Amino acid sequence: MIHAEHLRKSYGTLVAVDDVSLDIKRGETFGLLGPNGAGKSTTIHMLVGAIRPDSGSVTVNGASDPSRPEVRRGLGIAPQRVALYEDLTGQENLAFFGRLYGVTGKRLTERVEWALDFAGLKDRRHSRAKTYSGGMQRRLNLACALLPSPPILLCDEPTAGVDPQSRNHIFEIIERLKQDGLTVLYTTHYMEEAQRLCDRVAIMDRGKLLDCDTVPNLIARHGRRPVVTAELERPVNDPSTLPGQVEGTSLRFETEKPVEELMRLTRAGVVFKTFHVDQPDLESVFLTLTGRSLRD
Amino acid sequence: MGAIVTLAVKDLRIMSRDLLGMFFIFVFPLVMGLLFGTIQASFSDQPQEKSISVAVTDNDASDMSRLFVEQLIKLESLSIQQFPVEQAADQVRKGKLTAFIEIPKGFGETAGLIWGKAPALRLGVDPARAAEGAMLEGMIMQAMGVLIQKRFMNPADMRPQINRMIEETASDTDMPPVQRTIVQGLLRSVDGFLATMEEQVDALSKAGDGQTSGFGPSMEIARIEKVSLESAAGNDRGPFAGIRGRPRSPWDISFPSAIMWGVMACVAGFAVTVAKERTAGTFFRLKIAPITRTHVLAGKALACFVSVLAVVAIMMGLGLIIGIQLTSPGLLILATVCTALGMVGLMMLMSVIGRTEQSVSGAGWAIIVFMCMFGGGMVPLAFMPAFMKNMSHFSLVKWGILSLEGAIWRGFELSEMLLPCGVLIGAGAVCFVIGARILARVDD
Numbered sequence: 001m002i003h004a005e006h007l008r009k010s011y012g013t014l015v016a017v018d019d020v021s022l023d024i025k026r027g028e029t030f031g032l033l034g035p036n037g038a039g040k041s042t043t044i045h046m047l048v049g050a051i052r053p054d055s056g057s058v059t060v061n062g063a064s065d066p067s068r069p070e071v072r073r074g075l076g077i078a079p080q081r082v083a084l085y086e087d088l089t090g091q092e093n094l095a096f097f098g099r100l101y102g103v104t105g106k107r108l109t110e111r112v113e114w115a116l117d118f119a120g121l122k123d124r125r126h127s128r129a130k131t132y133s134g135g136m137q138r139r140l141n142l143a144c145a146l147l148p149s150p151p152i153l154l155c156d157e158p159t160a161g162v163d164p165q166s167r168n169h170i171f172e173i174i175e176r177l178k179q180d181g182l183t184v185l186y187t188t189h190y191m192e193e194a195q196r197l198c199d200r201v202a203i204m205d206r207g208k209l210l211d212c213d214t215v216p217n218l219i220a221r222h223g224r225r226p227v228v229t230a231e232l233e234r235p236v237n238d239p240s241t242l243p244g245q246v247e248g249t250s251l252r253f254e255t256e257k258p259v260e261e262l263m264r265l266t267r268a269g270v271v272f273k274t275f276h277v278d279q280p281d282l283e284s285v286f287l288t289l290t291g292r293s294l295r296d
Numbered sequence: 297m298g299a300i301v302t303l304a305v306k307d308l309r310i311m312s313r314d315l316l317g318m319f320f321i322f323v324f325p326l327v328m329g330l331l332f333g334t335i336q337a338s339f340s341d342q343p344q345e346k347s348i349s350v351a352v353t354d355n356d357a358s359d360m361s362r363l364f365v366e367q368l369i370k371l372e373s374l375s376i377q378q379f380p381v382e383q384a385a386d387q388v389r390k391g392k393l394t395a396f397i398e399i400p401k402g403f404g405e406t407a408g409l410i411w412g413k414a415p416a417l418r419l420g421v422d423p424a425r426a427a428e429g430a431m432l433e434g435m436i437m438q439a440m441g442v443l444i445q446k447r448f449m450n451p452a453d454m455r456p457q458i459n460r461m462i463e464e465t466a467s468d469t470d471m472p473p474v475q476r477t478i479v480q481g482l483l484r485s486v487d488g489f490l491a492t493m494e495e496q497v498d499a500l501s502k503a504g505d506g507q508t509s510g511f512g513p514s515m516e517i518a519r520i521e522k523v524s525l526e527s528a529a530g531n532d533r534g535p536f537a538g539i540r541g542r543p544r545s546p547w548d549i550s551f552p553s554a555i556m557w558g559v560m561a562c563v564a565g566f567a568v569t570v571a572k573e574r575t576a577g578t579f580f581r582l583k584i585a586p587i588t589r590t591h592v593l594a595g596k597a598l599a600c601f602v603s604v605l606a607v608v609a610i611m612m613g614l615g616l617i618i619g620i621q622l623t624s625p626g627l628l629i630l631a632t633v634c635t636a637l638g639m640v641g642l643m644m645l646m647s648v649i650g651r652t653e654q655s656v657s658g659a660g661w662a663i664i665v666f667m668c669m670f671g672g673g674m675v676p677l678a679f680m681p682a683f684m685k686n687m688s689h690f691s692l693v694k695w696g697i698l699s700l701e702g703a704i705w706r707g708f709e710l711s712e713m714l715l716p717c718g719v720l721i722g723a724g725a726v727c728f729v730i731g732a733r734i735l736a737r738v739d740d
């Protein structure tokens with residue numbers, strides 16, 4: 001559906017996007033995960049033709065120029081910066097963007113209703129957008145992109161500043177739209193979101209695409225092993241029979257199969273007071289790939 | 297086309313919600329129009345019975361020469377008609393008229409300035425009516441006297457009103473500081489201008505003591521060259537065939553200026569919306585929507601065009617109610633359309649002056665004040681020194697006012713409308729292209 005090859009974009013000496021290639025399949029939810037300044041937004045902007053790449057090519061739905069109106073009509077784009085007409089009401093904003101995408105008449109009315117419901121703004125529909133809270137504006141920003149029910153949705157950090165409940169609501173809607181075949185490109189720096197929503201995730205840092213695969217594959221390839229930390233009832237006589245580091249009654253070890261290992265130790269007579277298994281996640285993948293934490 | 301209309305409707309809706317903007321587009325210009333109209337009305341006499349029939353040919357077609365003709369028209373004992381000089385001479389020869397006055401080219405530059413050496417007025421009198429001819433000479437002096445008075449006496453009358461407006465603006469807490477500063481600056485510049493004029497009047501009256509009292513035989517006030525009827529037909533015709541029409545109500549002069557104030561406020565308003573779209577990110581959103589840049593620009597242009605038309609229509613409607621008599625509705629439509637087109641271009645250029653709403657708003661209002669000051673929107677062109685009149689050619693306001701006046705009271709022919717309308721459209725197109733180019737560049 002979206003295919004990019006060797007995209008490159010620099011601003012002066014700063015290389016914002018460096019040789020990025022990706023291939024997003026129909027019906028797939030594709031995550032672009034990376035810290036601030038990784039080049040996620042720049043990549044999206046090149047994919048939709050808002051920024052001309054210095055080199056490289058993009059095809060969207062088979063068309064090589066994504067800025068053509070026919071191609072754009074199939075792209076719902078929610079920019080990272082909330083972009084609304086603050087002197088228009090929520091309803092008017094939705095209707096305006098709907099019309100630009102060629103939605104008119106009865107269908108426009110229906111879609112506006114749907115979008116107001118999605119954004120949770122039904123009772124505030126006649127208030128001007130500037131009177132909305134930050135989270136409401138962000139929901140409306142995304143609703144404007146979804147209103148024309150485009151087959152492809154590109155959302156650039158749609159959940160920043162949205163409360164957990166609304167965030168869940170957004171995820172549910174996106175999951176439902178996925179079932180109907182929506183193709184999604186989703187950028188975020190929250191690994192939980194990428195892990196929950198995305199079929200495949202590309203890890204980006206400093207303009208480079210480091211790796212791209214399903215979450216389990218990425219973890220298998222780059223993640224550390226699960227870590228077990230445990231507290232024992234009493235110190236064991238011979239700590240060398242235990243795996244990992246032992247300090248008094250505290251135990252910490254890495255293992256591919258934490259459950260099996262715990263059961264083996266129990267059978268060997270070790271009595272656990274508490275234990276905790278730390279599963280590897282994208283955070284650790286990022287750490288391995290870049291030597292830095294995603295949260296920095 | 298649908299997208300363009302959608303975009304334009306959005307802009308008009310946003311515009312109509314900006315109450316302060318609406319104030320500057322409609323209320324402020326109306327107040328200015330009424331104020332200046334009242335000042336002008338206090339100078340004009342009631343029309344009287346006319347007796348001596350005189351033809352006037354205005355080869356200068358400057359605002360001063362027009363003012364001179366207006367003064368002659370106001371004189372109760374004169375009945376003025378306007379003809380080309382050949383025809384005028386012919387009428388006098390045939391005895392149908394008592395005399396003709398030909399105003400030479402260049403008359404307006406120094407007329408009314410006592411120290412100036414104005415080219416001589418040419419006066420041809422029916423030899424059979426020499427007595428009336430002598431009376432006419434006296435009346436020419438009187439008219440010139442009014443010119444002098446107009447040049448110098450108004451400031452004292454106008455200053456208290458201007459000062460009151462400055463005070464009112466200062467105490468208006470609703471007005472944003474930027475706008476307040478600009479409006480005050482504008483009013484102060486008018487006041488300063490009037491103050492200098494007052495000083496000149498004082499200096500003049502002291503220097504003039506005992507030299508020229510009254511308008512007696514002094515040829516410094518008006519030089520008159522008497523011509524025999526046979527050599528009357530001059531060849532140096534100005535660009536205009538002379539004014540056929542004349543103002544019929546005080547609002548005829550003040551309203552075109554007032555309309556242009558409203559139009560300019562509208563232009564500034566739209567220029568600011570362009571900057572606002574850029575800072576608010578909605579321009580980016582339009583950029584990624586299934587429309588082209590041409591649509592976006594056309595939508596803005598259409599919205600601006602429609603609102604300029606609306607401003608002129610509404611202000612003209614009010615003007616008609618209070619007594620403006622429109623000479624040519626057809627030409628008014630032409631003038632309005634051309635003004636609107638010119639202003640759309642100006643708006644485009646203004647919108648890329650700055651990156652933020654504040655900078656565009658500030659610079660935009662500065663341009664407006666400049667264009668209005670030099671274009672006759674504040675002080676009628678007739679009262680301006682020569683250098684300011686020359687500057688006026690660069691002010692779209694001047695051409696807008698001229699085209700409106702041409703339709704309202706100057707009685708322009710279609711061919712005479714071509715100059716102001718051409719300038720408006722041409723300058724508008726150039727501004728639009730430059731503005732759109734800059735916008736495209738900063739946007740990429």
Ligand SMILES: Nc1ncnc2c1ncn2[C@@H]1O[C@H](COP(=O)(O)OP(=O)(O)OP(=O)(O)O)[C@@H](O)[C@H]1O
Binds near residue numbers: 040043
């Ligand atoms: N218009 C621009 N001019 C100069 N530099 C830019 C411009 N746009 C982006 N950059 C730079 O390019 C780099 C990538 O920016 P980009 O916005 O793509 O990052 P991002 O991954 O979206 O980050 P975030 O998570 O903060 O949104 C940054 O270093 C940024 O400073």
Ligand SMILES: [Mg+2]
Binds near residue numbers: 040041042080156
């Ligand atoms: Mg970003």
